[in-house]
Amino acid sequence: MPQDNTLLKEIGRRKTFAIISHPDAGKTTLTEKLLLYGGAIRLAGAVKGRKAQKHAVSDWMEIEKQRGISVTSSVMQFDYEGFHINILDTPGHQDFSEDTYRTLVAADSAVMLIDGAKGVEAQTIKLFHVCRMRGIPIFTFVNKMDRFCKDPFELMEEIESTLGIRSCPMNWPIGNGVDFKGVYNRRLSRIELFESGDHGQNILASDIGSVDDDHFREVLGEKLHAKLCEDIEMLDIAGDTFDMEKVSSGELTPLYFGSAMTNFGVQPFLEDFLRLAPQPAKHSSDGGEVEPASDDFSGFVFKIQANMNPAHRDRIAFMRICSGKFEKDMMVKQTRTGKAIKLSQPQQFLAQDRNSVEEAYAGDIIGLFDPGIFTIGDTLCNSAKAFSYEGIPMFPAEHFAAVSIKDAMKRKQFLKGVEQISEEGAIQLFKRPDAAYESLVVGVVGVLQFEVLEYRLKSEYGVEIRIEQLPFTMARWTTPEKLTPDKLGFTGDAMIVADQYGRQVVLFASQWIMNRITGNCPDIKFLEIPPSYRG
Numbered sequence: 089m090p091q092d093n094t095l096l097k098e099i100g101r102r103k104t105f106a107i108i109s110h111p112d113a114g115k116t117t118l119t120e121k122l123l124l125y126g127g128a129i130r131l132a133g134a135v136k137g138r139k140a141q142k143h144a145v146s147d148w149m150e151i152e153k154q155r156g157i158s159v160t161s162s163v164m165q166f167d168y169e170g171f172h173i174n175i176l177d178t179p180g181h182q183d184f185s186e187d188t189y190r191t192l193v194a195a196d197s198a199v200m201l202i203d204g205a206k207g208v209e210a211q212t213i214k215l216f217h218v219c220r221m222r223g224i225p226i227f228t229f230v231n232k233m234d235r236f237c238k239d240p241f242e243l244m245e246e247i248e249s250t251l252g253i254r255s256c257p258m259n260w261p262i263g264n265g266v267d268f269k270g271v272y273n274r275r276l277s278r279i280e281l282f283e284s285g286d287h288g289q290n291i292l293a294s295d296i297g298s299v300d301d302d303h304f305r306e307v308l309g310e311k312l313h314a315k316l317c318e319d320i321e322m323l324d325i326a327g328d329t330f331d332m333e334k335v336s337s338g339e340l341t342p343l344y345f346g347s348a349m350t351n352f353g354v355q356p357f358l359e360d361f362l363r364l365a366p367q368p369a370k371h372s373s374d375g376g377e378v379e380p381a382s383d384d385f386s387g388f389v390f391k392i393q394a395n396m397n398p399a400h401r402d403r404i405a406f407m408r409i410c411s412g413k414f415e416k417d418m419m420v421k422q423t424r425t426g427k428a429i430k431l432s433q434p435q436q437f438l439a440q441d442r443n444s445v446e447e448a449y450a451g452d453i454i455g456l457f458d459p460g461i462f463t464i465g466d467t468l469c470n471s472a473k474a475f476s477y478e479g480i481p482m483f484p485a486e487h488f489a490a491v492s493i494k495d496a497m498k499r500k501q502f503l504k505g506v507e508q509i510s511e512e513g514a515i516q517l518f519k520r521p522d523a524a525y526e527s528l529v530v531g532v533v534g535v536l537q538f539e540v541l542e543y544r545l546k547s548e549y550g551v552e553i554r555i556e557q558l559p560f561t562m563a564r565w566t567t568p569e570k571l572t573p574d575k576l577g578f579t580g581d582a583m584i585v586a587d588q589y590g591r592q593v594v595l596f597a598s599q600w601i602m603n604r605i606t607g608n609c610p611d612i613k614f615l616e617i618p619p620s621y622r623g
Contacts, residue, residue, distance in 0.1 A: 095413060095449065098172075099380050102451030103365050104408075106176040106192050108219065109201035110209035114231040118201055118348040119164065119177045125355050126166040126173065163406060163453050165436045171362050174453045189218050190464065190480050190513060194390045194408035194453060197225045197365045200341070204230045204237030208250040216251050226341045227361055228255060234347040236265040240319075244343065254340050256328045258360055259353065261345040262308065262316055269308060271345055271353045272299065272316060274323070275330075275360070279304050279316075282352045332364065368451030371410045373467070375475030378411050380450035385412035385420065386469035388477045389462050394508045394548070403508065404435070404455040405462040410477065412470075414448040423467040423476045431468070433457040464513050484616050485516045485531025488558040488595060489538055492527040498551045505549035506530070506541075510588060515541055516563070518585035518593060529585055529595070531563055558583075560595035562602065564614035575609055591618055 109115040164175045176191050192198065198219045202208060219226050230243060238246075240261055247255050259271040262279065270281035281295040281304070297304060299320065305313045334340035342364065346353020368380040378386060391406040414434070422429050435455040436445045448454050456462065465480040493502045506528060510517040516531040532538060538555055545551045560583065569592035576582045581597045582605055594614065596602040606614050 096381055098413075098449040099451060100367050101170060101172045102174065102368050102449060103171050103197075103362055104174040104176070104195055104368065104451045104453065105197045105199055105361075105365060106188075106195040107199045107201060108188065108192075108212070108215040110203070110206070110211040113201045113203040113206075113209070113212070114348045115201050116177060118199075118229065118231065118354070119175060121348050121351055121354045122173075122175065122358055123164060123166060124351075125358055126168040163455075165453070168358070168362065172452070173362070174451065176453070188215060189483060190390055192218055192222060192224070193480055194406075195224060196368055196451065197227065199361070200226050200228045202228060202230050202243070202247075204232045204243065204345070205235055207238055207243060207246045213250065216253075220338050223338065225335050225338070225366060226253070227365065228341045228343045229348075229357055230261075230343065230345045231348050233261050233264065233345050234266070234268045234350050234352060237261075240345065241322075247341070247343075253338065254328050254334075255343040256330045256340055257323060257343045257345075258330070259344055259346075259356060260316070260319055260323065263312055267312065268347065268352065269312070270295075271356065272320060273356060274320075280353075280356060281307065282350070335364070336366065368410075371477055373475045373477045375473065378475075378477075380411050382411040382471075384469060384471035385414055385418065386410050386467065386471065386475075386477075387414070388468070388480075389456075389464055389466040390480055392458060392462060392464060392512045394512060403458045403460070405458040405466075407454055407456055407468065409448055409450050409452045409454065411450050413450075414445075414452070414454065416444075416446050418470065420468040420470045421474050422461070423469065423474045424463070424465075426474070427461075429461065429468070431456055463511065482617055483533055485563055486533055486561055487535050487538070488518075488529060488531045488560040488563075490527055490556040490558055491530045491541070492554050492556075494552045494554060501549045502545070502551045502553070505545045505551055507588070509541060509544060517588045518563075518595075519588075520583070520585050529558065529583075531595075558595070559597045561598060562596050564594050564596065564602065564616065565618045566592045566594060567613050567615060571609060571612055576605060577608075587618070589618075 107115050107119055164177065166173055176195055192215075200212065200216060200219075202212065216226065228247065230237075230240070240257070244255050244257070247253065257274065259273050261271055262269045262281070270279065272279055277298070278296055279299050283295070295307070299317065308316070328340060330342065331340060335342060342360075344353065344357045344360070346357060348354060370377045370379050387407045387409040389405045389407050392403065393406070394403040414431070416434055417430060417432050419428055419430055421427070433456070434445045434448070436443050436448070436452075445454055467476045469475065491506070493499060506515070506517060509515055515537060518529040518531060520527075520529060530538070530541065542553055542555060545553055559580070565587075571584060571592060571594060573584060576584070581601045583595045585593050585595060587593050594605070596605070602614070606612075
């Protein structure tokens with residue numbers, strides 16, 4: 089049927105991917121340049137550029153602009169050469185890794201960005217393993233080749249030894265540091281030299297031709313040209329050949345070299361990536377595998393963000409569409425509650441800039457106006473038989489603090505702020521049975537989240553808070569919920585609290601304390617994840 093053909097065609101155009109890296113590898117800068125080449129922006133803004141330059145488009149929160157880091161995932165959409173692209177730009181800093189892990193659930197593939205000078209770093213390793221657990225293909229871009237970098241062959245060895253994955257160079261750098269001239273495109277067997285200038289704010293012109301052309305021998309110089317020919321020969325003899333099946337199974341990563349700051353190699357990477365990256369795949373649910381081209385619409389909420397528009401104090405639920413076609417004002421069922429919901433005011437994004445969307449397809453990320461009815465992990469569908477997608481992973485907090493308001497008259501704003509921010513998944517909220525609601529216990533995965541909490545409560549809700557660090561390092565949910573304070577012994581080493589859903593939780597100062605208390609309570613199980621948690 090014509091509708092089926094349209095649906096298949098539209099799904100085939102979708103490329104939904106996340107960009108992952110260690111902090112400072114240039115991830116937000118690369119995102120900017122992909123937007124530049126996609127025509128979504130006309131002038132790229134550097135994250136840590138001159139005062140005259142704009143802040144990065146994908147960093148929309150004021151604290152991100154001030155610190156030059158991403159603290160929340162951004163969603164950006166644009167069209168390029170017939171493809172409809174959904175980029176999930178995630179925080180690189182390990183203190184915000186929980187947001188990154190959840191966002192990866194919505195991606196079909198990942199671009200792993202590596203700093204050419206530093207190689208594979210700690211946070212990159214963590215994120216790589218999350219991608220591998222999810223079974224999504226990984227494409228690698230070695231960035232900052234315009235600075236002094238490790239030898240490309242050394243980087244390939246490091247990727248294999250550290251991450252356990254082979255790499256297949258799709259292009260090869262010509263020069264290094266100030267001598268970085270461009271790349272050799274292995275698939276097309278051609279040299280691609282780039283012209284520098286304007287600090288990478290505009291699309292680059294390139295000089296393209298055969299490696300045997302005397303023009304390039306002259307431009308590169310005899311020494312650099314000879315090294316390039318030698319490297320190409322070595323790759324052809326000893327390097328891994330490209331195999332899409334191995335890429336899909338996580339055995340091989342296509343490898344690209346370039347410089348996001350100067351735009352060297354960005355456009356060839358984008359075009360190659362779009363050619364190879366997978367289209368939307370089927371998703372697992374408690375009712376079986378769900379195919380993207382199903383006639384029924386379905387999707388899940390993977391992120392909630394309040395106050396993206398400070399003027400309206402709104403709240404947006406980000407939904408990954410997994411199957412079928414979305415239409416504005418359509419009625420769906422929220423599986424968790426069984427309620428019918430009208431999906432009005434749907435939006436698509438370029439960071440904080442939004443456009444109303446009339447229709448969308450499997451693979452797309454859209455924002456839904458949320459009056460407080462959605463939670464992370466919610467499944468929405470219009471099939472005759474409701475089902476739920478696999479839960480979004482929850483990560484145990486490792487840092488805890490008592491948070492209280494300075495002005496008791498702001499109690500209402502304080503409670504609203506911490507509850508909304510906790511519903512986004514940015515913090516975990518606990519209450520001590522003996523404490524007033526003006527004082528709460530907050531758990532976070534990374535300590536910088538306390539700073540973001542303090543900043544957001546002040547700027548978005550007009551509330552100033554006190555933060556008192558607590559000595560606890562882990563939280564465990566109890567089942568059955570019948571642990572009493574007398575079982576804890578030394579009260580300073582453990583504390584009984586309740587989460588935002590009223591479930592009993594015990595905070596422990598150390599693994600040793602937890603082992604001692606759990607040993608004294610053989611009839612109680614202590615769980616890292618709440619027993620009824622589905623996301």
